Amino acid sequence: MKKIILSIVFFVAVIQQSNATQWMTSFEDAKKLSIATNKLIVIDFWATWCKPCIKMESDTWNQPEIQELLNGFVPLKIDIDVFRKVSNKYSANRIPYVLIVDANGEVIYNETGYKDKSQMLKVLKKFTINTSALQSDYASFNKEPNAEAAMSIAEKYYDTSIYVNDDVENDYMNLASNYLRMVKKLSTKKEYKEKYEQKVDLLDDAYRLLLRGKSEKVLEILKNKFKESEIASENKGLFDFIHFVAYKKLEDKDNAKLWYDKLKTDKNYKFYLLKSRKI
Template structure:
């Protein structure tokens, strides 16, 4: 943990000395600074021989308006002729290729071709959300890539998606689902493939529908696949929240009251009720 936390003061000082358009070239350093400053990473895959890349440099990245928006990100340029392993990891087969990724390298957005200034600005405005809510979870995952730590990140992304605009919500739900898949993969490698399977299924199969506004599907899935007497204690708050919110949004006051009373008995009910009002 010391390798990650100890340099934070230095990283913050270093980042404050960077200009908004000063691109980094080290993926690992960009990850650390992204965690320290609560920002997503803006990645530009390029090459010295790429004409459209040079055009983006002169027409898009050099724009004062774009530079101002870039301050919300950690900018990272990757030369595909130098960083071949990283280029392969992100399956970059044409350039310019622009990604917005989280500090763990999970993709929030990718664009596969030249983008004019107006398109770059649109994307940078759209995803200029900070990641402070995820900082502790990112740090834990960097320290130990475990199923539990991946699941915590997934939970935070699901909850975060409740508060973002609709045009970003889908992308946050997508990245949340990827972390659920990572959790399953890590649990298998840890020798307990069924660990937290109920919670993972509640998020992947039910909470997703609720956030997307599919309240009838939420209830249908709950009624079909999750029996109340089989819900383990640690998942009861989430379970009751899903029922209460779905019924509330459908204006079924009688059933909403039943599940509200159950939810009030659970730890963390205030947080669940706050999210319920936001959905």
């Protein structure tokens, strides 16, 4: 993993030393730069014959306020007539087409049509985020997609939804669910059943609802779907945390105290407690 990070840092140094234009054109290089700089990627699908695209270039992308916000992203321009593989991957049939994706190319935001400066400012402001907490997971997944990294990324995206603006929290939760589906695809049936299924269910069934403020439904799911005696040791902290926060939200002090005491035995207790204050 250290070698991966070092190679990416070297890549950034090369980019910075050259007088390259702000917009990149290589999707693979943009993903590497995204990992190294802890930024999401903005993709502008366009074509030389697209009049709205040309207008958007001058009236939107080249405006100083937009340029400033783009410093918080890795900007990538894809000419749909030149880079057909990437264009087909994202079904870029109508342009202008703007996407915001993570370092693995997973879509967080996408919208077709001309966007003026004020519209694009709102989008960029909402999705500006530092992804340093995901850097090692991105690097691992970028090198070779694997269930372990997908699981870690999914949980961190759920956590991210706690701290972002309310109008984009669902975007991050949906992205988390996408990665959890990858966990199943990237593991054998036996491996998924024995190692991942319980945590996937806790995150996608219970934690997601908890973040949406549906505490009563959370407790109902936990009661009907999970037995405390069957919770794997590595999932115990998450299990106790979800119970604690749900009861706390319902102002059930006795049960909240009961699960708080259980949570305190987990090695990540302080991390969970910090999250509980934000939910």
